[in-house]
Amino acid sequence: xxxxxxxxxxxxxxxxxxxxxxxxxxxxxxxxxxxxxxxxxxxxxxxxxxxxxxxxxxxxxxxxxxxxxxxxxxxxxxxxxxxxxxxxxxxxxxxxxxxxxxxxxxxxxxxxxxxxxxxxxxxxxxxxxxxxxxxxxxxxxxxxxxxxxxxxxxxxxxxxxxxxxxxxxxxxxxxxxxxxxxxxxxxxxxxxxxxxxxxxxxxxxxxxxxxxxxxxxxxxxxxxxxxxxxxxxxxxxxxxxxxxxxxxxxxxxxxxxxxxxxxxxxxxxxxxxxxxxxx
Amino acid sequence: xxxxxxxxxxxxxxxxxxxxxxxxxxxxxxxxxxxxxxxxxxxxxxxxxxxxxxxxxxxxxxxxxxxxxxxxxxxxxxxxxxxxxxxxxxxxxxxxxxxxxxxxxxxxxxxxxxxxxxxxxxxxxxxxxxxxxxxxxxxxxxxxxxxxxxxxxxxxxxxxxxxxxxxxxxxxxxxxxxxxxxxxxxxxxxxxxxxxxxxxxxxxxxxxxxxxxxxxxxxxxxxxxxxxxxxxxxxxxxxxxxxxxxxxxxxxxxxxxxxxxxxxxxxxxxxxxxxxxxxxxxxxxxxxxxxxxxxxxxxxxxxxxxxxxxxxxxxxxxxxxxxxxxxxxxxxxxxxxxxxxxxxxxxxxxxxxxxxxxxxxxxxxx
Numbered sequence: 135x136x137x138x139x140x141x142x143x144x145x146x147x148x149x150x151x152x153x154x155x156x157x158x159x160x161x162x163x164x165x166x167x168x169x170x171x172x173x174x175x176x177x178x179x180x181x182x183x184x185x186x187x188x189x190x191x192x193x194x195x196x197x198x199x200x201x202x203x204x205x206x207x208x209x210x211x212x213x214x215x216x217x218x219x220x221x222x223x224x225x226x227x228x229x230x231x232x233x234x235x236x237x238x239x240x241x242x243x244x245x246x247x248x249x250x251x252x253x254x255x256x257x258x259x260x261x262x263x264x265x266x267x268x269x270x271x272x273x274x275x276x277x278x279x280x281x282x283x284x285x286x287x288x289x290x291x292x293x294x295x296x297x298x299x300x301x302x303x304x305x306x307x308x309x310x311x312x313x314x315x316x317x318x319x320x321x322x323x324x325x326x327x328x329x330x331x332x333x334x335x336x337x338x339x340x341x342x343x344x345x346x347x348x349x350x351x352x353x354x355x356x357x358x359x360x361x362x363x364x365x366x367x368x369x370x371x372x373x374x375x376x377x378x379x380x381x382x383x384x385x386x387x388x389x390x391x392x393x394x395x396x397x398x399x400x401x402x403x404x405x406x407x408x409x410x411x412x413x
Numbered sequence: 414x415x416x417x418x419x420x421x422x423x424x425x426x427x428x429x430x431x432x433x434x435x436x437x438x439x440x441x442x443x444x445x446x447x448x449x450x451x452x453x454x455x456x457x458x459x460x461x462x463x464x465x466x467x468x469x470x471x472x473x474x475x476x477x478x479x480x481x482x483x484x485x486x487x488x489x490x491x492x493x494x495x496x497x498x499x500x501x502x503x504x505x506x507x508x509x510x511x512x513x514x515x516x517x518x519x520x521x522x523x524x525x526x527x528x529x530x531x532x533x534x535x536x537x538x539x540x541x542x543x544x545x546x547x548x549x550x551x552x553x554x555x556x557x558x559x560x561x562x563x564x565x566x567x568x569x570x571x572x573x574x575x576x577x578x579x580x581x582x583x584x585x586x587x588x589x590x591x592x593x594x595x596x597x598x599x600x601x602x603x604x605x606x607x608x609x610x611x612x613x614x615x616x617x618x619x620x621x622x623x624x625x626x627x628x629x630x631x632x633x634x635x636x637x638x639x640x641x642x643x644x645x646x647x648x649x650x651x652x653x654x655x656x657x658x659x660x661x662x663x664x665x666x667x668x669x670x671x672x673x674x675x676x677x678x679x680x681x682x683x684x685x686x687x688x689x690x691x692x693x694x695x696x697x698x699x700x701x702x703x704x705x706x707x708x709x710x711x712x713x714x715x716x717x718x719x720x721x722x723x724x725x726x727x728x729x730x731x732x733x734x735x736x737x738x739x740x741x742x743x744x745x746x747x748x749x750x751x752x753x754x755x756x757x758x759x760x761x762x763x764x765x766x767x768x769x770x771x772x773x774x775x776x777x778x779x
Contacts, residue, residue: 190675208679220672224694233690237680287680 136163136199137323138187138291139143145182149330149361156182156351160196160341164323171326171334172352173342175380175390180327181217185327186294188214200291201217210238213289213295219276221268221283228264231283238287254286258312270404274305281309287314291323299329307366310337318362331382336364343388353389356382445714464517478511507740515744520751523744531567538562552682562588566725572752575726577714578643579760582650582711587704590655594662594703598696604663615656619714623649623721642724649718654711665696696744698772712757727753 143160146153156179164170174180185191186198189208198205200212208214221230231251239247255264258278268276277297285293294313298306314337317324328334334341336357343353360374369375479502487495501509505606515523541562549559566574597603634641669692677687719728731749734742 188679190678197611208681209679214679216675218672219678221672222676222691222694224697233682234680237682237686 137168138162138164138246138325139199139200139237140187141197141199143186143193143198144170145179145186145191146194154348156348156350157186159194159351163244164325164353166323167321168340169317169324169326169338170337171328171341172344173328173334173341173386174350175386178346179297179348179350180288180329180344184214184293184325184327185348185383188212188293190294210287211290213287215277215280215284215292215294216219217299218386219268219280221276223268224265226265227260227279228252230268230279231255231286234283235286241272249386250286254282257285257316258282258335266353274301275310277301277305278312281313281316289322291325294324294326296327296329298333306333313337314363318344331379333387335360335379335382336366336369343382343386343389382407422626425544428756445696446553464778469516471514474513475511475516478513482509482511510740511741512738512743515741515747518743519741523741524748525742527529527568527745527748531569534567537564538707568730568748571726571730571755574643574724575719575728576756578647578650578710578713578724578726579715580644581647582654583704583717585648585651586655586658586707586711590658590685590703591662591700594659594700595666595688595693597770598666599662599692601667604667611656611659614742615660617650617653619717620721622653623718625639625649626652627722642722644714646722646724646726649722650715651720653714654707657706657746661706662700664694665703666692669695697740700769701764701768701771705761706766708760708764709757712753712760716753 140160143157144155146155148154152160160183162170172180172183177353182191187205189212192206199314200209220245222233225233228251231254232247239250252261252264255261258281260275260278260282263275268279271279272346277300281297291317292313294317296311301309302349310333313324324335331341336391339358341356341358343356345352345353347350353410356378358374358378360369388405479499483495483498486498487660496687500507502511541564545560552559595606597607597675623645626645630641630645630648634644673691673695679693682690716728716731717728718724720732721728723729731746734745734749
């Protein structure tokens with residue numbers, strides 16, 4: 135039995151004539167401990183897909199099975215790292231994480247919970263900032279808080295919705311390593327949504343492109359057979375890396391072109407001649 | 414450890430208080446000095462200009478009325494009467510002064526006299542309390558009500574009564590509007606159920622609110638000889654002023670950022686937790702904006718309501734001085750006007766300070 139299963143998922147927003155089908159016929163299976171990346175263009179329905187898996191949205195038809203049970207609501211077993219951090223601005227870093235931990239482990243006493251908070255804040259290197267508020271932190275630091283919050287609840291599966299999209303290249307690289315570290319330590323299952331092919335290749339076991347929406351659907355999967363731990367600089371010379379990267383980009387370019395030709399309506403221009411005001 | 418975090422919270426509260434004080438005191442930066450001097454200079458200049466214009470205006474009005482009086486005397490009683498009238502006006506005799514817009518110096522003199530009057534009344538009151546101390550003790554021991562001072566209220570007492578009324582009204586408005594606002598903000602069906610009610614009663618004039626409250630309170634107090642003017646006026650003020658808070662609270666609660674709601678869902682917070690830990694904190698800035706508007710509306714309608722309710726506040730003071738028509742009545746009205754304005758300004762500043770303290774996104778508020 136697959137760990138996570140998406141069977142013939144369709145998702146439509148709105149009703150009647152005004153409705154748009156964002157996702158159609160999505161099928162995906164993931165095994166336990168696997169790291170899967172879904173790569174897609176902006177606006178292709180990636181966030182909708184994430185929200186279907188974490189339980190914030192319900193599919194119009196089809197079903198999401200998590201360990202064989204249909205997903206009908208959010209669960210502490212599936213931790214989510216949101217695209218825009220979604221930290222509560224009136225709470226400090228520690229309080230933001232504490233709130234999550236308290237919900238995840240309602241039986242633990244305060245001291246034990248604070249211990250967990252401290253642990254995870256330390257893990258993302260934010261111990262000095264534990265009493266700061268999100269607005270006092272940089273974008274990268276905020277994202278690290280969001281990572282710590284999701285992981286501190288000790289979920290079996292981590293769902294990441296473009297977690298590093300808004301960060302600069304350097305911070306991005308560091309955080310990728312941090313996430314990989316945590317993932318490999320506890321061998322959790324991870325689903326990464328991203329628009330960066332390199333990020334996907336560096337982090338994931340499998341990459342699946344999402345064709346652009348409306349009617350977005352998953353494309354053929356690309357297996358990444360590069361041994362872990364992967365080294366960013368060495369990877370650039372790895373022939374396997376080059377091959378995979380090229381084929382993915384080629385595929386994405388193709389469907390990008392396809393989209394262009396589909397939407398390429400020819401407009402007939404009216405015949406106009408400039409009026410002369412002189413003579 | 415959570416206690417530690419709470420402590421940290423208090424620390425940040427005191428530090429933001431400090432920051433507030435720093436902002437209120439003029440900055441001592443080198444570049445700042447010239448700029449703040451310049452700003453103070455411009456303010457002073459505009460005050461002087463205002464007083465100058467006021468002086469000129471009141472002088473012109475004074476002359477117009479004086480000339481008219483002399484003219485009338487000339488037409489009706491002849492040359493001699495006209496000369497006598499002019500002499501009377503110029504001598505400053507209080508029986509024949511034109512009654513018009515007072516000059517700044519007259520207003521200043523009235524302020525002085527009101528303060529002097531306050532000192533006299535205070536001394537009077539102290540003497541009375543001292544005199545009655547023994548008698549009152551006896552009366553209390555016998556289970557009777559003590560005799561209290563019931564003399565004339567001084568200007569300061571009047572101002573304090575007004576401030577007391579406005580705060581009582583403000584608290585009433587807050588205790589009614591914030592809970593109802595939260596409830597109707599949370600439930601769209603309640604919101605549409607209450608909407609007509611809010612839309613109809615929001616624009617009702619303070620005078621009508623007063624009449625409505627009067628009808629009800631009068632009956633509730635029936636057979637009770639105690640003075641209900643204060644009760645009537647603070648309830649009317651509260652009912653007039655609560656709408657801004659009600660609407661803002663409902664809006665704040667119903668328009669919480671979807672991201673925060675998603676966080677609450679993913680963390681699987683219970684309804685109670687969701688309301689108190691996510692929805693309320695995120696709508697606090699809007700609630701406080703509403704409360705600030707409520708306080709300033711309360712102060713504005715207070716004057717009219719005190720006048721109607723015969724409550725011993727600034728509203729009644731202004732009206733009684735107008736009815737009184739004494740020589741210095743007009744200048745006392747102007748004194749009251751300035752006092753009303755200044756207190757209103759200070760109340761607004763107070764609310765702004767509180768608002769800045771509770772809002773987490775100071776940069777976005779600006």
